[in-house]
Amino acid sequence: MSERQITFEVLRYNPETDDKPWVQTYSVPCQEDWVVLDAINYIKDHLDTSLSYRWSCHMAVCGSCGMMVNGEPTLSCKAFLRDYKGSKIRVEPLSHFPIERDLVVVLDDFMGKLQSVKPYIIPKKEKPVEEGEYKQTPRQLKNFKQYTMCINCMLCYAACPQYGLNDDFIGPAALALTHRYNLDSRDGGRSQRQEVVAQHEGVWECSFVGACSEVCPKDVDPAGAIQQMKIASTVDWYLEHLMPWRAK
Amino acid sequence: METIQSDVVIIGAGGAGLRAAIALAETDPGLRIALLSKVYPMRSHTCAAEGGAAGVIKGDDSMDLHFGDTVGGGDWLCDQDAVEYFIDQAPKELTQLEHWGCPWSREKDGSVGVRPFGGMKIKRTWFAADKTGFHLLHTLFQTSLKYESIRRFDEVFTTDLIVADGRVQGCCAIEMRSGEMIQFQAPAVIICSGGAGRIFPFTTNGAIKTGDGMALAYRAGVPLKDMEFVQYHPTGLPSTGILLTEGCRGEGGVLRNKDGYRYLQDYGMGPETPLGEPVLKTMELGPRDRLSQAFWQEQKKGNTIPTKWGDCVYLDLRHLGEAKINERLPFVRDLAKSYSGVDMVTDMVPIRPVVHYMMGGIHTDINAATPLPGLFAAGECACVSINGANRLGSNSLTELLVFGRRAGESALAYVRGDSKPTVDTAEAGRQAAAAQARIQALFDRADGGETISGIRDEMQHTMEEGAGIYREEEPLKETTAKVASLRARQTGIALKDKSKVFNTELTAALELGSMLDVAEAVALSALNRKESRGSHQRLDYVDRDDKTYLKHSMAHYQGEEAPRIDYLDVVITKSQPGVRDYSGAKS
Numbered sequence: 001m002s003e004r005q006i007t008f009e010v011l012r013y014n015p016e017t018d019d020k021p022w023v024q025t026y027s028v029p030c031q032e033d034w035v036v037l038d039a040i041n042y043i044k045d046h047l048d049t050s051l052s053y054r055w056s057c058h059m060a061v062c063g064s065c066g067m068m069v070n071g072e073p074t075l076s077c078k079a080f081l082r083d084y085k086g087s088k089i090r091v092e093p094l095s096h097f098p099i100e101r102d103l104v105v106v107l108d109d110f111m112g113k114l115q116s117v118k119p120y121i122i123p124k125k126e127k128p129v130e131e132g133e134y135k136q137t138p139r140q141l142k143n144f145k146q147y148t149m150c151i152n153c154m155l156c157y158a159a160c161p162q163y164g165l166n167d168d169f170i171g172p173a174a175l176a177l178t179h180r181y182n183l184d185s186r187d188g189g190r191s192q193r194q195e196v197v198a199q200h201e202g203v204w205e206c207s208f209v210g211a212c213s214e215v216c217p218k219d220v221d222p223a224g225a226i227q228q229m230k231i232a233s234t235v236d237w238y239l240e241h242l243m244p245w246r247a248k
Numbered sequence: 249m250e251t252i253q254s255d256v257v258i259i260g261a262g263g264a265g266l267r268a269a270i271a272l273a274e275t276d277p278g279l280r281i282a283l284l285s286k287v288y289p290m291r292s293h294t295c296a297a298e299g300g301a302a303g304v305i306k307g308d309d310s311m312d313l314h315f316g317d318t319v320g321g322g323d324w325l326c327d328q329d330a331v332e333y334f335i336d337q338a339p340k341e342l343t344q345l346e347h348w349g350c351p352w353s354r355e356k357d358g359s360v361g362v363r364p365f366g367g368m369k370i371k372r373t374w375f376a377a378d379k380t381g382f383h384l385l386h387t388l389f390q391t392s393l394k395y396e397s398i399r400r401f402d403e404v405f406t407t408d409l410i411v412a413d414g415r416v417q418g419c420c421a422i423e424m425r426s427g428e429m430i431q432f433q434a435p436a437v438i439i440c441s442g443g444a445g446r447i448f449p450f451t452t453n454g455a456i457k458t459g460d461g462m463a464l465a466y467r468a469g470v471p472l473k474d475m476e477f478v479q480y481h482p483t484g485l486p487s488t489g490i491l492l493t494e495g496c497r498g499e500g501g502v503l504r505n506k507d508g509y510r511y512l513q514d515y516g517m518g519p520e521t522p523l524g525e526p527v528l529k530t531m532e533l534g535p536r537d538r539l540s541q542a543f544w545q546e547q548k549k550g551n552t553i554p555t556k557w558g559d560c561v562y563l564d565l566r567h568l569g570e571a572k573i574n575e576r577l578p579f580v581r582d583l584a585k586s587y588s589g590v591d592m593v594t595d596m597v598p599i600r601p602v603v604h605y606m607m608g609g610i611h612t613d614i615n616a617a618t619p620l621p622g623l624f625a626a627g628e629c630a631c632v633s634i635n636g637a638n639r640l641g642s643n644s645l646t647e648l649l650v651f652g653r654r655a656g657e658s659a660l661a662y663v664r665g666d667s668k669p670t671v672d673t674a675e676a677g678r679q680a681a682a683a684q685a686r687i688q689a690l691f692d693r694a695d696g697g698e699t700i701s702g703i704r705d706e707m708q709h710t711m712e713e714g715a716g717i718y719r720e721e722e723p724l725k726e727t728t729a730k731v732a733s734l735r736a737r738q739t740g741i742a743l744k745d746k747s748k749v750f751n752t753e754l755t756a757a758l759e760l761g762s763m764l765d766v767a768e769a770v771a772l773s774a775l776n777r778k779e780s781r782g783s784h785q786r787l788d789y790v791d792r793d794d795k796t797y798l799k800h801s802m803a804h805y806q807g808e809e810a811p812r813i814d815y816l817d818v819v820i821t822k823s824q825p826g827v828r829d830y831s832g833a834k835s
Contacts, residue, residue: 014747014749015749016747016748016749017747033487044701044752045699045700045701046701049699049700049743049744049745049753049756050744050745050747050753051752052750052751052752053752054287054291055455056287056291056293056454056455056456057291057293057295057296057454057455058454058455058488058490059296059488059490059491059583059587060583060586061295061296061379061382061579062290062291062292062293062295062296062454063290063291064287064288064291078586080586100425100749100750101747101749101750102750104750107288111288111402114390114393115393118393118394119390119393120348120349120390120391120393120394121347121348121349121391123347127347129340129343129344129347130340132343133343133346133347133352133359133360134346134347135357135358135359136354136358137354137356137357137358138353138354138355138356140358141351141353141354144351145351148351148383148386149379150386151290151295151382152288152290177390181349184349186347186349187349
């Protein structure tokens with residue numbers, strides 16, 4: 001198998017010893033079928049055991065290994081070296097998040113936001129398990145299925161210019177999941193979620209650049225979800241103010 | 249050192265751990281629950297399960313059929329009382345998950361759809377396209393966010409159980425962000441930490457599956473049961489070990505050797521079934537152990553295809569057509585395209601067997617309780633044992649729901665029960681200080697010229713050599729001796745990273761220690777079982793020996809010495825050992 005020597009420029013930061021992040025370079029003998037994560041694992045195993053990063057599944061489903069690769073938010077386990085020309089690749093932690101150490105970022109903000117949007121079924125009416133499943137036609141499933149595919153990899157937050165400016169913005173992944181539950185035929189919790197989403201930091205902060213949907217490795221299309229939610233919010237407003245007898 | 253007091257600590261926040269936490273929170277809202285994971289819950293390896301979850305729901309199916317498929321699939325090493333409980337609870341748990349929002353694939357009328365899987369007489373696998381484990385995990389995680397009493401500790405790495413007065417009383421764990429040790433005091437602990445596929449070089453398992461929880465229980469004196477039973481999944485991508493779900497064959501995919509011949513008919517699974525008309529429990533819908541063993545035989549005959557990643561056979565799905573592949577198998581189509589450069593719509597996919605699942609694990613009874621009072625376990629880390637010598641595909645997702653809940657209920661009954669277990673806080677503090685000192689000693693260790701990756705590679709290599717698909721005395725002896733020597737040699741690893749914050753060199757060293765303990769239990773249990781049963785195939789003892797080995801292997805930790813192996817009777821309620829018949833001729 002042919003080898004290709006690639007220089008990796010990796011952002012390093014250890015809060016115990018470093019005032020600010022710095023770049024370390026490693027020269028890695030890469031196999032042609034490797035992904036960026038394979039090269040980082042090579043560094044960890046053979047060149048520098050102190051490099052910290054997250055990874056697990058190596059099949060683009062656990063969402064751990066998001067990084068900036070040559071400035072783009074990327075799942076490093078699905079970033080094939082064959083798609084990177086040249087002899088240098090730059091690897092940095094995801095933008096817009098505080099760095100915990102090296103390529104590891106602090107996720108507290110997202111975890112809090114995810115919880116705040118009530119990402120679970122709030123049933124219209126409680127139904128005991130003994131009464132069996134809710135019926136849901138393939139068409140009803142298709143209505144929200146795309147928005148269930150989010151792996152929480154955070155690439156969309158790293159790509160979102162609005163989140164970069166204002167981290168009060170709930171952000172693409174959490175809003176897409178809000179939409180996912182709102183659209184589920186089993187759910188009756190939209191008005192509860194609306195209280196969170198209709199706030200300033202909700203959908204109206206989005207300037208519809210669409211960067212989130214472009215970087216999404218699972219084709220969730222959070223930008224589309226957010227636009228649909230804006231329309232739904234507007235309809236709510238009109239119903240409430242112009243036709244109060246129909247509200248809610 | 250920070251101390252967290254709670255009523256129940258759960259180690260591991262994948263499917264089983266989350267299900268246990270929700271069961272506790274729902275049953276007793278006043279309970280203090282600490283949910284620990286070395287990763288964030290949604291990174292847990294449950295997310296990688298593809299095919300589905302088995303549960304009897306359709307009119308043509310029955311509890312007896314699911315029982316028969318499971319016990320026969322397990323080559324009669326299952327505890328049948330546990331299987332009966334499991335099968336009875338399965339539909340309820342899967343329906344519960346439906347109520348929580350799992351996007352199960354549906355029939356036209358809106359009811360939940362089922363697909364066929366290997367080793368099943370009737371199709372009964374609930375599925376969410378080919379990302380069932382992913383949806384199951386995220387549904388559970390998102391649902392768990394409802395409950396304020398579930399206090400999560402993400403990226404907290406458990407190092408030790410606290411055991412005093414013959415009972416478990418909590419655990420010690422490193423908060424990875426700070427590097428500080430925390431002592432978790434609780435009268436009950438549930439381990440749900442997953443399997444240990446990473447002791448092998450070629451596995452579908454993620455990097456995190458290093459047997460940590462198995463090792464925790466084992467070192468605390470709980471036996472590891474049936475560790476020699478390691479499941480190879482027949483269809484992994486050769487370069488990476490990425491899984492292509494059994495759903496591929498359930499939907500009609502076939503296996504071919506280098507001549508295009510459907511070789512399974514030569515190994516007791518024929519006659520050949522027509523293309524596009526899969527017959528249950530026949531040919532490609534035989535059980536995983538038989539299919540992986542057939543690959544090995546084909547390899548010996550020279551009928552496999554050499555690739556740069558090793559010998560392969562072909563998985564052929566072309567006759568399914570693009571529409572069906574996109575509807576039922578979109579994720580694996582993408583995986584094969586991305587990681588192997590093959591589009592299954594137009595080409596056959598090279599595949600080979602890959603280590604997938606540990607049937608063995610922490611010994612528990614039907615209540616998910618271990619012999620150590622206060623300690624419970626569920627999911628892949630545990631052996632309850634419904635999987636016997638070979639797990640039936642799509643039973644594991646259901647298992648982590650059924651026994652995750654069961655573990656929660658049992659832990660609750662224990663902490664609220666008559667014995668009123670308490671924590672000896674002074675003793676817990678002493679043990680936590682000792683645990684912290686052991687971590688410090690790792691940092692202070694002199695460099696003996698060993699490396700984590702070096703010892704890990706040697707371990708993985710010897711496990712494949714001696715404890716792979718087929719085994720025999722001499723290679724197993726070599727593997728056992730090699731793993732014992734690696735256990736000793738790991739003291740020669742010096743940590744170069746001395747920092748506290750997110751030190752993954754430290755956690756990798758701890759994971760390696762767990763893997764070596766687990767690997768030794770696997771190898772020695774395999775050496776001592778002188779018969780062939782399910783996934784444990786001995787070239788030197790080719791027959792099943794019910795007279796001597798219709799028993800569970802129990803590996804007991806002996807410190808630096810090799811484990812002691814003894815045996816426990818299998819529970820049989822209604823099915824005496826019989827012949828595993830996967831020939832379509834008789835069905």
